[in-house]
Amino acid sequence: MIEVAVRHAFDDLAIDVEFVADSRCVALFGDSGAGKTTLLNAIAGLLSPQQGRIVLDGQVLFDRAGQIDTPVAIREVGYVFQEARLFPHLNVRANLLYGARARGRPVDRFEAVVELLELGALLGRRTPSLSGGERQRVAIGRALLSSPRILLLDEPLTGLHREARVQVLEHLRRLKQALQIATLIVSHQPDEVVALADEVILLKAGQMAGRLDVAAFGRSQGL
Numbered sequence: 001m002i003e004v005a006v007r008h009a010f011d012d013l014a015i016d017v018e019f020v021a022d023s024r025c026v027a028l029f030g031d032s033g034a035g036k037t038t039l040l041n042a043i044a045g046l047l048s049p050q051q052g053r054i055v056l057d058g059q060v061l062f063d064r065a066g067q068i069d070t071p072v073a074i075r076e077v078g079y080v081f082q083e084a085r086l087f088p089h090l091n092v093r094a095n096l097l098y099g100a101r102a103r104g105r106p107v108d109r110f111e112a113v114v115e116l117l118e119l120g121a122l123l124g125r126r127t128p129s130l131s132g133g134e135r136q137r138v139a140i141g142r143a144l145l146s147s148p149r150i151l152l153l154d155e156p157l158t159g160l161h162r163e164a165r166v167q168v169l170e171h172l173r174r175l176k177q178a179l180q181i182a183t184l185i186v187s188h189q190p191d192e193v194v195a196l197a198d199e200v201i202l203l204k205a206g207q208m209a210g211r212l213d214v215a216a217f218g219r220s221q222g223l
C-alpha cells in the first residue's frame, strides 16, 4: 500500500495531491503538465516536496514535518523512465544486474524476468545496438531485478514506434500477471491504462480530478 501526500509549488504550477492506493497497478492519467512525473519523482526520492508525507507498505519514505527523507538508494523503488537510460558501456546482462549489485542484493528471479521479457538472446549485446523496444525491455528488467517494493513506470511506451509499443505493452501485461509487484504507471494513452491498470487517478493542473476503477475509466474514454 502506498500513501502519498505531496504539496509542492513550482513557479508556474502548484501540486497538491493526496491519495492512498493498494491496487496492484494504479495509473496516473492526465494531460501534459498535470504533475504526473513530479509525483513519481517525489515517491522515488528525486524531489523533496515542500510539504507532504509518503509511506510505502508502512515505511515512511518522506515526512516533511518529521524531517524524514529516505535516500533514493534505499527506498526500494524501481523507476523506468520514458527513455531507457541504459549504461552504454555495459552489455544487457550487466545492465540487468546493475541495480541489484549496486544495492548489494542477491539477484533473485533473473531467469524468470529474462524469460518474461524475452531477453535471453540479447544478454551479451551492447546496449547502443538495441532497438527502442529492446532497450525499454532491458530498462524494465533492470528495475525489476533490483527487487523493488514498487515499480514506477513513467510513460514507458511513449518513445516507441507502433509495433514496439504493442510488444512492450504485452510484456508489461505478462509481468503483471506473473509477478506480484505494486506498480504506478504514468500515461496519457487510454488504451495503455486499460490494458495495465486496476485503478486510475486523474490529475489535472496539479490536482486530483477524480479516481475511477479501470472499467469505469475505459467507458469514460469510449473503450
Ligand SMILES: Nc1ncnc2c1ncn2[C@@H]1O[C@H](COP(=O)(O)OP(=O)(O)OP(=O)(O)O)[C@@H](O)[C@H]1O
Residues within 6 Å of the ligand: 010, 011, 012, 013, 030, 031, 032, 033, 034, 035, 036, 037, 038, 039, 188
Ligand atoms: N524542475 C522543475 N522546475 C520548475 N517547474 C517544474 C519542474 N518540474 C516540473 N515543473 C512544473 O510542473 C509541471 C508539471 O510537470 P510534470 O513533469 O510533473 O508533468 P507531467 O504531468 O508528467 O507532464 P508530461 O505528461 O508532459 O510528462 C511542469 O509543466 C512545470 O510547470
